Amino acid sequence: MRSPKQQQNATKVAQPKPMLKVHRASDNASLTFHGREAQTLDLLIQCGANGLTSGEASPLGWARRTSAYVKNLRDGGVNITTTREPASGAMVGRYRLLDSFTVVASHGL
Secondary structure, three states, rough: OHHHHHHHHHOOOOOOOOOEEEEEEOOOOOEEEEEHHHHHHHHHHHHHOOOOEEEHHHHHHOOOHHHHHHHHHOOOOOOOEEEEEEOOOOOEEEEEEOOOOOEEEEEEE
């Protein structure tokens, strides 16, 4: 007999991972990201020059490991700068895109 948790998991329909395909203006590169990296890049694009901190992204519910998502984006060819700033008695990193992107396609964001 299945436990209630197993029954719940058996009835879930897998949702496709979020996807974001962008075009970088500086070199005409097309880049595609999936999952949390797609969501993080989309958020960075939306934030513009202000960028974002982990604390600002965290209330969204999915951005618990913002620094890891940023590292993965960097590894994927996205130029992101980090500046340190004080926040509530601590120092936090603010992430900003160094390149301009145009969204070509997206889903699930």
